[in-house]
Amino acid sequence: MTHRATQRGITAGAATAVAAAALTLLSTGAAHAAPDSVTWTDRVASVTRTVSDANPKAGDTITVTTKFERSTGPDLQLNWVKDFHDACLTYVTDSATMNDGTGDKAVEPYLEMKPGFVAGDFMATSYRVFVKAASPATFTVKYTVGASCTRGTPLSSGTSYQGSLGKGDYNSYGPFITVAKDSDGGGVSTGSLGSLLGTGSSK
Template identity: 85%
Template sequence: MTHRVTQRGITAGAATAVAAAALTLLSTGAAHAAPDSVTWTDRVATVTRTVSDATPKAGDTITVTTKFERGTSPDLQLNWLRDFHDACLTYVTDSAKVNDGTGDKPVEPYLEIRPGFVAGDFTATSYRVTVKAGGPVTFTVRYTVGTSCTRGTPLSSGSAFGSSLGQGDYNSYGPFVTVAKDGGDGGGVSTGSLGSLLGTGSSK
């Protein structure tokens, strides 16, 4: 038995409202990004690492941000920072930036790029990276998710750094990225569903 929904008897105002609701559902389904972050504190600084999408698909580009904060003096000078990632992620050229509150500064060409990490050498740059009390510093880098990434399994992630006040090695602290399995994002609205909402589709 086939049931066809028509727009007959629906007022213009109601039709507009239904269309708006359908578009809202579409936009909600498309926005599948799920940011995640982890924070820890050691004797040197409070570190927060954030990933723009913890459940990306192969081919997506994600942004990883590492923020350093201090609550008291003395100032902390960062000498180097290593951003660990799974080897199936590929660094996006020229994406590494550091910001001390005065704007983004490029890290290349003083950036070591390896399959499992990228590392910025701030002793070689023309600027110095200083974390002051109440003045956070962020290191941002972008990666492309490769087709070789294992699906549905958390990938390794973390950071390490050297500074004027000591070193820290947190290469497995996360946040962890889990590449979505094939078969769609599971959150979208099909054109058939949209047609039904607008009164132009059919279902059996």
């Protein structure tokens, strides 16, 4: 009886140790995410680009958002928005959405997909996109990090857009994405144009 009880104790202890190890592993995986963002203002809008993990590993999926804001009228109607990315990143099908405060709306099939960018055509969609004072519009896309991505080197990203009040071309404004080396668990972002300058850049 004593022997059997001891065996049960060992089994329970081992299970607890395995569970703890699994929890630690999951926690470590989640902890490596390092979000980064950069903001700038031109004569049309204030633009904020954010990446969910600026130091991902190959195989990870990252989310990139581009938010357009205006502090005063008139309203800005967005005609199209491009999201520039390194060709080693692969767009995740059906992940592109636009939200102007009325909920996420799908962009496909009106999304042009090229190796270096994706572009949403909001003049072709069934809805129109307006950036109003205190009511931003956010373009969101997801990418899978490819095995061909250069490790440890910042990969540029950016946006361009056109709307009723003008256009902007910022195809390398960031945030920069640095794919972790295979032996690196991820961690600190190498930064973006905004963080390198100390603040967002202004036009």
